[in-house]
Amino acid sequence: MTKTKIDIMSLAHVSASAVVGAVIFAAAVMPAGAAGEQRELKEVNFTFEGPFGTFDRGQLQRGYKVYEQVCSGCHSLDLLSFRNLAEEGGPGFSPAQARVLAAEFPRQVLDGPDAFGDMFERPGKPSDRFPPPFVNEAAARASNSGAYPPDFSVLAKAREGGADYIYSLLTGYEEPPAHEEIREGMYYNPYFPGHQIAMAPPLSDDVVEYTDGAPMTVDQYSKDVASFMMWAAEPKLEERKRIGFQVMVFLIVLAGLLYFTKQKLWRNIDH
Numbered sequence: 488m489t490k491t492k493i494d495i496m497s498l499a500h501v502s503a504s505a506v507v508g509a510v511i512f513a514a515a516v517m518p519a520g521a522a523g524e525q526r527e528l529k530e531v532n533f534t535f536e537g538p539f540g541t542f543d544r545g546q547l548q549r550g551y552k553v554y555e556q557v558c559s560g561c562h563s564l565d566l567l568s569f570r571n572l573a574e575e576g577g578p579g580f581s582p583a584q585a586r587v588l589a590a591e592f593p594r595q596v597l598d599g600p601d602a603f604g605d606m607f608e609r610p611g612k613p614s615d616r617f618p619p620p621f622v623n624e625a626a627a628r629a630s631n632s633g634a635y636p637p638d639f640s641v642l643a644k645a646r647e648g649g650a651d652y653i654y655s656l657l658t659g660y661e662e663p664p665a666h667e668e669i670r671e672g673m674y675y676n677p678y679f680p681g682h683q684i685a686m687a688p689p690l691s692d693d694v695v696e697y698t699d700g701a702p703m704t705v706d707q708y709s710k711d712v713a714s715f716m717m718w719a720a721e722p723k724l725e726e727r728k729r730i731g732f733q734v735m736v737f738l739i740v741l742a743g744l745l746y747f748t749k750q751k752l753w754r755n756i757d758h
Contacts, residue, residue: 526677528648529655533714538732541725542718545699547578550715551588553708556695558639559593561631561686563619566640567719570613576725577718585613594618632672634685643713644720650713652678657709660688 569589589611599606621627663675673683
């Protein structure tokens with residue numbers, strides 16, 4: 488029994504030593520920056536922040552334009568329909584504009600089958616969801632060197648930092664430091680976990696034409712599309728805040744009424 492205990496303790500000691508050695512070896516051979524800490528996000532004063540914040544309609548419309556002309560080639564928007572662009576709380580497009588945007592979207596909608604059992608493509612309608620850029624995940628990876636572009640529908644809520652993260656990522660591409668080794672096909676971005684991202688810098692100055700006088704810069708494009716992505720992730724944000732405010736007012740009034748009711752009912756009773 489004693490010998491068995493000694494053997495087990497020795498084995499545990501050897502195993503622990505092996506684990507420590509493996510960790511040290513992994514740290515020694517791991518490319519510099521592979522486990523680099525994510526840089527602190529840039530802070531942007533978006534209009535929708537705070538308990539009374541609302542979306543800037545002009546910014547949402549510009550953000551949609553950036554998505555349509557730049558981002559939609561790789562990133563889907565599966566949970567939204569074109570009609571959402573004209574709904575209350577949205578970017579402020581009219582129903583007629585939403586019909587035009589659906590019909591002129593860079594990709595047509597796959598529909599069918601027809602009378603012969605074949606699928607066919609047609610221009611979009613407001614009731615259609617945004618057509619995806621790829622037919623399936625395998626096709627998406629094949630077109631992006633093995634990387635799978637995430638869907639934009641809830642990305643701004645799924646990433647810590649929300650719109651600030653999106654803005655920081657889009658404006659954060661840099662040349663890698665000398666001590667960081669970047670794998671082939673990857674790009675250096677200190678705001679991305681691990682610092683290496685498969686997406687090439689998607690934006691450059693003057694790549695999208697604005698007609699409202701807003702600057703056509705990477706900084707402005709990034710703010711606009713980050714705001715649009717936040718709306719896409721939470722299209723009822725303004726309604727939720729409005730209802731929340733009404734509920735708070737109701738609770739305050741109710742608390743006051745309960746307090747004065749208590750004072751009236753129990754005023755002649757000793758405690």
